[in-house]
Amino acid sequence: MRRRSVICLLLTVFLLTGSLVQAQQPTKIPRIGYLGASSPTTNPARIEAFRRGLRELGYVEEKNIVIEWRYAEGKPDGLPALAAELVRLKVDIIVTSGPSSTRVAKEATSTIPIVMGQDADPVGNGFVASLARPGGNITGLSTLAPEISGKQLEFLKEIVPRLSRVAVFGNSKEPANPQSLKEAELAAGAFRIKLQYVDVPSPKEIEPAFRAANKGRAGAVLVLGAFIFNPHRAQIADLAARNRLPAIYNAGEWVESGGLMSYGTSFPDLFRRAATYVDKILKGAKPGDLPVEQPTKFEFVINLKTAKQIGLTIPPNVLARADKVIK
Numbered sequence: 450m451r452r453r454s455v456i457c458l459l460l461t462v463f464l465l466t467g468s469l470v471q472a473q474q475p476t477k478i479p480r481i482g483y484l485g486a487s488s489p490t491t492n493p494a495r496i497e498a499f500r501r502g503l504r505e506l507g508y509v510e511e512k513n514i515v516i517e518w519r520y521a522e523g524k525p526d527g528l529p530a531l532a533a534e535l536v537r538l539k540v541d542i543i544v545t546s547g548p549s550s551t552r553v554a555k556e557a558t559s560t561i562p563i564v565m566g567q568d569a570d571p572v573g574n575g576f577v578a579s580l581a582r583p584g585g586n587i588t589g590l591s592t593l594a595p596e597i598s599g600k601q602l603e604f605l606k607e608i609v610p611r612l613s614r615v616a617v618f619g620n621s622k623e624p625a626n627p628q629s630l631k632e633a634e635l636a637a638g639a640f641r642i643k644l645q646y647v648d649v650p651s652p653k654e655i656e657p658a659f660r661a662a663n664k665g666r667a668g669a670v671l672v673l674g675a676f677i678f679n680p681h682r683a684q685i686a687d688l689a690a691r692n693r694l695p696a697i698y699n700a701g702e703w704v705e706s707g708g709l710m711s712y713g714t715s716f717p718d719l720f721r722r723a724a725t726y727v728d729k730i731l732k733g734a735k736p737g738d739l740p741v742e743q744p745t746k747f748e749f750v751i752n753l754k755t756a757k758q759i760g761l762t763i764p765p766n767v768l769a770r771a772d773k774v775i776k
Contacts, residue, residue: 478513479731480516480539481514481516481543481727482519482543482544483496483499483518483519483546484528484535484544485545486676487520487521488522489520491523494717495546495716496720497717498717498718499544499566499724502724503727503728506724506725519531521550532550532558540561541731542564542730543561543563544564544727545565545566547566547567548568548576548676551568551576555576555587559585561586562586562730564587564588564589564723564730565588565589566590566720566723567590568589568590569591569593569674570593571583571589571593577741580743581740583737583738583740583741584737585736586736586737587736588737590719590723590742591742591743591744592743593625593743595629596632597632597747598617598632598633599632600712601671602640602642602671603636604697604749604767605669608695608763608767609695612642612668612669613668614666614667614668615642615643615667616645616646616694617630617672618649618658618671618685619673619675620648620673620676620677626675629673645662651677652677652681659688663692667694669694669695669696669697670689671697672697672698672703674700682707682708683706685708686709686755689708690759693759693760694759696708697710698710698711698713699711699712700714701748704751708752708755709761710751711749712749713748714744714747714748715744718744718746719744749770749773750774751768751771751773751775753774753776754775754776
């Protein structure tokens with residue numbers, strides 16, 4: 450009996466000690482890597498939306514989640530080193546700001562989950578097998594909605610009723626470019642508008658693109674989404690204003706940079722939703738099993754200052770449909 454009591458006492462002490470040690474072990478704080486191709490000041494609303502999405506899910510930066518922010522500052526050549534650094538840090542997930550960041554992250558790791566903040570054509574870019582079943586270690590949000598360019602032409606026609614020629618600026622290296630252009634051409638036929646496609650392969654071709662638009666007697670400009678345009682939004686908006694060309698873009702950030710108007714996917718909404726992917730993966734979901742989601746929120750933004758600058762009056766019925774008006 451005495452021996453049995455001693456054994457029971459030792460077992461009790463052992464169990465209590467083990468429980469105490471286990472209770473004292475700190476909870477592992479997840480570490481997220483954010484890989485951005487541009488600077489944090491280029492698209493601050495997207496970054497804040499991602500942070501807000503995390504907060505809504507109960508994640509507070511530096512308390513129960515750590516985010517390693519890495520930006521290439523508009524220099525794509527710097528992305529590989531930043532991606533490699535995140536891999537060395539053994540982050541739990543890498544969130545990417547766009548296609549160029551996703552491609553580099555994909556090349557850097559096949560095991561760390563990657564969440565795309567936005568991508569125009571994840572399948573065409575070779576990041577996922579399909580939207581429904583991505584496979585591999587990549588999932589996230591897609592901006593795939595090529596019909597947007599047709600709606601953009603419709604808005605241009607509404608503010609310039611006699612519009613007959615539109616210059617379309619794009620970048621042929623963008624996978625979504627052909628489909629967006631095709632949709633614009635279909636809409637142009639319905640509105641009896643002649644399109645002039647101007648390929649802009651590099652930033653140094655931006656000014657020549659406007660010269661080409663003027664030479665082609667364009668009455669307006671439609672700027673398709675392209676990574677190379679983003680760091681030069683203010684320059685493009687200024688050139689459009691100086692040439693007195695009404696222009697429409699794919700995101701609200703363009704209008705905040707001085708552009709006339711934009712219609713397209715709400716990028717901040719996509720980045721807010723990216724936080725949901727982070728949450729699901731941290732809780733055990735595999736990225737390859739999480740379908741890539743498409744945009745559900747679209748925004749129409751108008752800048753009345755720019756309209757006044759180019760001598761354009763926006764019809765009241767168009768203003769009434771705007772989600773945001775900059776006065």
